[in-house]
Amino acid sequence: MATPISLVIAEHDNQSLKAATLNAVAAALQISPEVDILVAGSAADAAAQAATQIAGVRKVIQIDSPNLADQLAEPLAAQILSLASAYSHILAPATANGKNVLPRVAAKLDVAQLSDITKVVSPDTFERPIYAGNAIATVQSNDPIKVITVRTTGFDPVAATGGSAALEKAATADSAGKSSFVGRELTKSDRPExxxxxxxxxxxxxxxxxxxxxxxxxxxxxxxxxxxxxxxxxxxxxxxxxxxxxxxxxxxxxxxxxxxxxxxxxxxxxxxxxxxxxxxxxxxxxxxxxxxxxxxxxxxxxxxxxxxxxxxxx
CATH class of the missing domain: 3.40.50.1220 (TPP-binding domain)
Structure with a gap:
């Protein structure tokens, strides 16, 4: 069996990485020691550089385009799909962003998504909660590419520093502009997220x-x-x-x-x-x-x- 290679979709605001990315990397490292990160955004150099410092990461792929600034599902999924053939596993945090994008990726690849995993049993077998967490299901996938969302509370985050991953810039893949960003209403708070x-x-x-x-x-x-x-x-x-x-x-x-x-x-x-x-x-x-x-x-x-x-x- 070929060595699994995982691609983690970084969650970021184009300036800095979200903490959930570190949990997703932790899950990916339990699947395989070969883990890459995709930072797709607009003028996201700072986020990409931060990703190169994450412990255990082999390579960071940066795709920069104005239409990726707001992380819409269609253009972001197109970038993931352009890279998918090189990977056995594609992971993202089970946040609003991850749940928005990865189902589209799974559908385009014609594979079943593995949602909200809390434990890696083996590269093809995972645990996930069902019935509001009252039972744990063990699920196995034979799909050639496994598309996975990671419940962040199930994995301790890896260190944000100490790594020395290579940074590679990739070309933007074309995507159908079927949706457009209208606006975002944010709640401003001095409290922790x-x-x-x-x-x-x-x-x-x-x-x-x-x-x-x-x-x-x-x-x-x-x-x-x-x-x-x-x-x-x-x-x-x-x-x-x-x-x-x-x-x-x-x-x-x-x-x-x-x-x-x-x-x-x-x-x-x-x-x-x-x-x-x-x-x-x-x-x-x-x-x-x-x-x-x-x-x-x-x-x-x-x-x-x-x-x-x-x-x-x-």
Missing amino acids: LTAAKIIVSGGRGLGSGEKYQELITPLADKLGAALGASRAAVDAGYVPNDYQVGQTGKIVAPQLYIAVGISGAIQHLAGMKDSNVIVAINKDPEAPIFAVADYGLVADLNVAIPELTSALS
């Missing part, structure tokens, strides 16, 4: 209102230097914006510390945070499912407990 934060404080429907969220959760997060999260119920109720949502249909996180306030612990939410190193749950219902996964649980009225905790951290 939710998926990269070491500490997260999340609020649920038990808070009762968006005002209570701001009154109780925000000061606690300020004291801890934490990112803000929420359950789907809190988002659906309009307490906080959609990008705060943690869970199966939100963001998958695994911080060092996760504090769940007024969150009952529906399966959907647990699927997004149960890999956290330490979980602290505060809920007045002693039967709340969240306590089953919590390392520390406090049965208390959050209106009393949270101000006391915030004050104690002063």
Whole structure:
């Protein structure tokens, strides 16, 4: 059998690499020691140079074109497909970007995508969660090229420095311009990004209102230097914006510390945070499912407990 060679699709903003790229590289290195990275963007020299420093990477391929500036699926997939024949595995983080692009790549290659893998068993066999993480499926693929999205919480990131990969610039592949970038609405925040934060404080429907969220959760997060999260119920109720949502249909996180306030612990939410190193749950219902996964649980009225905790951290 030929030695597997993996291509990791870098996630970046044309200036710097996203942390999720390091997790995807970690998964690729478990498949094979020969790992290349594709940095496709516009004026993305800084991101490409950063990629050459990643530990374990053999080569960085940079494709630069104005139509790649916004990482649209059609032009980005075209670049990946132009390189695909040289690789046995194509991987990307299972983020919004990765989930947007790789299904198109898999369809164009006429192969089945392997989604959200959490473990590499062998170069053709992987584990992935199903049923909101309540069961783990072992899947095997005989496809000549395996297209894979990587659940970042399943793999410790490789070192961002210490590598010395070669940098190769490749020509841009033509792509049908069937979509165009219109605009992007970004939430500006001085807080850590939710998926990269070491500490997260999340609020649920038990808070009762968006005002209570701001009154109780925000000061606690300020004291801890934490990112803000929420359950789907809190988002659906309009307490906080959609990008705060943690869970199966939100963001998958695994911080060092996760504090769940007024969150009952529906399966959907647990699927997004149960890999956290330490979980602290505060809920007045002693039967709340969240306590089953919590390392520390406090049965208390959050209106009393949270101000006391915030004050104690002063």
